Amino acid sequence: MKIMNSKIFTNNFKRVFISLFFVSILFTGTLVVNNQSAFADKHEKVDVKADKDDADVKADDPAGAKPGLQITLTNPLKSENLEDFVQVVLAVILKFLIPILAILFIYTGFQLVMSGGDKAARKTAKDNFFNLVIGAVLILGAWTFGNVILNTLRETGILN
Template sequence: MIKSILLKVMIPMGVLLFLIVPISVSEAQFGGFVTCNGADCSACNLVQMANGIIVWLFGFVFLIFAVQMTIAGFKLVTSGGNSSAVSEAKSRFQNAIIGVIIMMSAWLLIDTIMKGLLPNGQLSGWGPWSEVKCQVQVSPTEFVREGAGADGYSVDDVVSAPTAVGEYNHSEALSELSKNGIVVVSTGNCSDPSKSNCTSLEGVKQNTIQRITELQKASGDQLIITGGTETGHANGTYSHSEGYKIDLRPTSKLNNYITQNFEKIGNNKYRDSNGNTYWRHPPDHWDVTITK
């Protein structure tokens, strides 16, 4: 009987520990709490850091909760009929559960208030305070580097104002990319901008396409576009829906080119000499923002 009760308590707690611990590991793997560097920081990054701390604290609190429940379960099944020990174990159970309920209630209240105050802001989705997306602050100074890309060509050689100032429809953008050997893919094998599993280039800025083709020539790699102007991305002035952002599939050649030739401005974030930014978004793409 005691063994049966012990298994019923210990196994769920072990599973809970297994699920909660990776949260802290994931936070450390993808850059920690500070998401900007120096002049690149803004008030938005402060909120983003607070959000990251909240995510970590959630994992930590649930880890403590699992430990407390395990200890209480062990005390309960080993009490041997001792009423004092049983009472202590039950009290530990109750306190742990009440603590988690209070924490979740406080989070739900804050989350509801945040979404109520910022219905059209950059908070979207479900989670601890939802997901906060900050725009990278472009420095007025230019970054000058040494070296060039494939065949002596470099993205940083292009420092003038963009010549392409309009927008493409999907067919026009696809044609321009195809001329340069750039591939567009999607999980849904479609280009409907209203579906998040499609990859659409409808309304993409001509300058965005121009800079992407320049990046391909400079890196010497075949670029693969996995995200464009379709729905499902965060809103903002320089966003996917506004035609300024493109998602690229990481490759070893592209990864090396960006990290070795562009200025590092934060954790997994880089900037070319034009002020365009490249963020390695975990786990599977480069989030490229073309503003110049």
């Protein structure tokens, strides 16, 4: 019996640890938002001309380009700063997690209905359903908490 209880404890500990790990990732992503931009602006370009002759270099070039390789860098991201980037990443994560939660709710409901009179199967289905509800509350709570913090920081003027 003691081995059985330690196995149950280990399984529950793993579930809690995994849930807390994902919640901490969500919190870290929303709380470590900084007003400083680590990305190039959408229209920022870096140009360097590459020619063998100096004749192609225009005298009125404001960048003062010199002969060399012409390179243009554009921002492939849809976000202009770290805050927008984190919001885009969280939106993508939620777009994947919400359908997964819905499928798992259907699956555990199906388990509960199909358990019939088997008390062990019914208890397993109830436990799975309870764990699923806890996971859903943690995921949606983390998202809500992150949005509340971001909105509060914006209203106080810490974030623009």
